[in-house]
Amino acid sequence: MVVHKNAQERFAMAKRCSGCVTLWLTSITGLSLPLLWMDMVNRGPGNLIKTVSATQTSRLDTCMIPSHSALVTYTLPRLATLYHTYLSSEQIPCKQGVRLGRTRSGGWDVCIDEEFRLADPCVVYSFGVGKDFSFSEEMTRTFGCFVYAFDPGVKRTGRRQLQRLIFTPEGINNFTGYSRQRRTRMSTLKEIRRHFGHCDKTVDVITMDIAPTELAVIPHALQHGDLHSVKQFNLRLGNPAHVLKETTENYISRLNVLRDLCFVGFRSWIINENNKCLFHSDVLHKHVIGCHEVSFLNLRYI
Numbered sequence: 155m156v157v158h159k160n161a162q163e164r165f166a167m168a169k170r171c172s173g174c175v176t177l178w179l180t181s182i183t184g185l186s187l188p189l190l191w192m193d194m195v196n197r198g199p200g201n202l203i204k205t206v207s208a209t210q211t212s213r214l215d216t217c218m219i220p221s222h223s224a225l226v227t228y229t230l231p232r233l234a235t236l237y238h239t240y241l242s243s244e245q246i247p248c249k250q251g252v253r254l255g256r257t258r259s260g261g262w263d264v265c266i267d268e269e270f271r272l273a274d275p276c277v278v279y280s281f282g283v284g285k286d287f288s289f290s291e292e293m294t295r296t297f298g299c300f301v302y303a304f305d306p307g308v309k310r311t312g313r314r315q316l317q318r319l320i321f322t323p324e325g326i327n328n329f330t331g332y333s334r335q336r337r338t339r340m341s342t343l344k345e346i347r348r349h350f351g352h353c354d355k356t357v358d359v360i361t362m363d364i365a366p367t368e369l370a371v372i373p374h375a376l377q378h379g380d381l382h383s384v385k386q387f388n389l390r391l392g393n394p395a396h397v398l399k400e401t402t403e404n405y406i407s408r409l410n411v412l413r414d415l416c417f418v419g420f421r422s423w424i425i426n427e428n429n430k431c432l433f434h435s436d437v438l439h440k441h442v443i444g445c446h447e448v449s450f451l452n453l454r455y456i
Contacts, residue, residue, distance in 0.1 A: 277302075281305075368411070381420075
């Protein structure tokens with residue numbers, strides 16, 4: 155387990171002022187102009203900064219990603235710029251974060267501030283684990299969580315099962331049933347929660363490394379309210395040039411997902427970039443990072 159010495163340092167790129175945080179994001183004209191993040195910032199005990207939306211109706215405005223009807227009018231370079239800019243800075247701070255599992259791919263960051271404290275019997279879902287159970291095992295051993303790990307490509311783990319680590323060789327999707335393409339069973343998040351008896355319970359952490367299926371899974375889960383009672387949501391986004399190619403439709407799909415997550419209350423507190431995914435964008439005519447590991451906190455629990 156790696157403890158972030160001061161996770162708030164990662165938030166230092168945003169300039170703070172009374173009642174607002176200044177972020178540099180792409181404006182409507184496509185230029186980088188200073189915009190105001192209209193979230194009220196309150197300092198609590200120990201100078202812990204808590205970010206709370208000024209009003210319930212302002213959440214969509216603070217997400218800085220326009221509606222779908224606006225995005226479809228954007229040029230491809232403008233969409234690419236907005237996408238990469240949005241993933242270039244965190245939105246809210248976490249006072250204390252830890253990395254569990256591998257320090258690189260396979261591990262995940264979790265916030266352990268009081269509002270997000272992990273304690274027995276915490277519940278964790280981890281989708282797309284592959285053969286790397288380092289995060290799942292450490293969550294079980296360190297915090298006593300019940301970890302439900304999934305991957306349709308792994309039939310037998312070859313590992314000694316821990317009492318609170320339940321592995322299922324199935325995948326998550328926007329439907330429940332047998333997938334001929336993957337030759338395995340798929341389930342929606344709602345069905346998975348129902349199966350394990352978690353429909354009315356809080357899920358402490360969900361990690362998702364299932365590119366590009368998240369573009370189908372997340373909209374379905376949001377539509378059915380299956381993420382509303384999730385405290386932390388960690389998402390690994392793959393290289394658009396390699397996984398989905400740089401097209402207008404693919405950038406819009408990703409931006410829609412990020413906007414909708416923000417709209418229901420998820421804010422990023424740490425974003426890790428994978429330098430191995432550095433690629434030359436034919437759209438932006440420069441090298442950019444294509445792989446991002448984004449860790450979100452749910453404002454409903456702050």
